[in-house]
Amino acid sequence: MSSLRSITLATLAKDIRLEWGSKDALNSMLFFSLLVVVIFSFSFDPNAEESRQIAGGLIWVAFLFAAVVALNQTWSRELRNQVLDAYRVSPAPANALFLAKALGNFLLVSILEGLMAPLFIIFYNLRALGPAWQLMPVALLGTWALVVNGTFFAAVSLRTRSREIMLPLLLFPISIPAVQSMVEATRIILAGDGSARFWIVLLLTYDVVFTTACLALFETVLQAE
């Protein structure tokens, strides 16, 4: 157990250091989601009430697309110089690698959300009519839902032709219930339209189910070569 933790932390620290050095993923994600926000804002031009109804969908679609940008880079970095092969033959547990990558992506997407949320509030004139603190668990659970499956399917699509296209094709159908929960919960909280509890519980269930599945099956995917 301690080896799992230390290897996870070591890999995570390595990834953070690499990302801090280049900031490739973060910059491209930031600019990408900024573009999405501006284009959506042009195309809909909503008033305050409409904004509350549609903002949940816009925000999460923007983050979903942006997350794909980061997720695609997760493993491609390890392909250079056969780093992934080295992982495969090393005695380190495969799940340590997976957890490190998923946590790294989670951190990255969370930073993105933290930076982009104020922009959304400004552009769409948002003010939550429901309990705003509930947006926090929605954001955390929702981000993990996207990232855990995203990291997993990025590893699956490594073995395919045109893998950059493959990732969204695999990830989006599986993510439909998660995206719907995030969007609905956000809409309910923003519009003060009843309780978002069901959606938060559904998100939590989704997270638990798929985190378990990813951890159970990641070794199979990693060893597939």
Place this chain on the structure above:
Amino acid sequence: MKRVLPILSVLTALLLAYAFYQATWVAPTERTMGDVQRIFYYHVPSAWTAFILFLINLVASVIYLIRRNTKADAVALVSAEVGVVFCTVVLVTGPIWARPVWGIWWTWDIRLTTTLVLWLIYVSYLVLRRFSDSSQTPKLAAVLAIFGALDVPLVYFSIWFFRTQHPQPVIGGGGSIDPRMLHVLLINWLAFSCLALLICCFRYRLEMLQREVQEAEAMESLSDVSGSVIQVPKPASPPNKVAR
């Protein structure tokens, strides 16, 4: 298997013809919907057949992951392909019926949405199989099938809740069905299941033959270079410590 297939083909053709006759002429006309209701005899059996095929795909995928049995993988591939075809029939015939009866082509009803998501998942499954050409495709596809199976109940719950919040046109559930209609429906289902089984058998044989051909080609190209030294790619040297 070679001897069974012609018999199954004839049986399926006869059954389909009989089922068509039953659905078109024998089944009573529905009182409010009229003849358009007869699409039900194609729509519902296709749906049941598709769901059974997807279930077979899941079971075969799990068996493949445990046993690494190539036959199980072929069964998984075949059932997914045929399942997507039947599911497409469901998604096409549904709106054709819904337009005159509900007045709309589509609604985000629980069954419609779950079927659509199931179809999307299995299309992505087939895309993965098509785009991945390594020998590891079966493993990756089997993993995806398990993920898809985990996803479906969650989709079902999310739409179930969504629907209770936003009432939609009521689907023809809950009511009782004329026993003659049920009889025709079951005959049609039997015919469609036979058709699915027949297509699966042919497709399975084709898949096995294709694999044999591929294997033979690989062996041939190996024996072509057997005179010279076969180059084995050098594996990356294992690191002493975990990469930091």
